[in-house]
Amino acid sequence: MAEKKEVDTTPKPIDTSKIxxxxxxxxxVAVELGRTDLSIDRLxxxxxxxxxxxEKLSEExxxxxxxxxxxxxxxAVIVNEMFGIRVTQVISPEGDEVI
Incomplete structure (x- = not known):
């Protein structure tokens, strides 16, 4: 009968030096002020x-x-007379708030 080998499933750090x-x-990168729907007539x-x-409130x-x-x-912020954005939340790839 074949002997079973134990497999190490511990995650290994990724070597990023090659990438x-x-x-x-x-x-x-786009900063979205809000969204809405318009009829073709209104457009x-x-x-x-x-x-x-x-559809977004001004304080959102x-x-x-x-x-x-x-x-x-x-x-929104002003940086050297140009628009900028101060990040208050970072969203994970799963859609969860990170910070």
């Missing part, structure tokens, strides 16, 4: 000065998306 180049890859009637109301955090996936939430 360090991945840190130079750039990804598109066709948009003109300069039209206001589109979003903004969503930070990378390639469409929610990765963080935060608040």
């Amino acid at each position: 360090d180049f991945i840190h130079d890859v750039t990804l598109g 066709a009637k948009l003109k300069k000065g039209s206001v589109i109301e979003m 955090p903004l969503d930070v998306r990378v390639n469409g996936r929610l990765v963080a939430r935060g608040e």
Whole structure:
């Protein structure tokens, strides 16, 4: 009869030295103010000065998306006369709040 070997299932640290180049890859980041649905009729009637109301309340955090996936939430700030975002929550790949 064959002897059973014990298999070590302890997770091993990943050697990232072979994939360090991945840190130079750039990804598109978008900050989402809000979302809403518009009828085609309303969309066709948009003109300069039209206001589109979003479904998000003004005090709610903004969503930070990378390639469409929610990765963080935060608040708008001004940095050198440009918009920025102060991250207040980081979202795990599973969708749970990390920080």
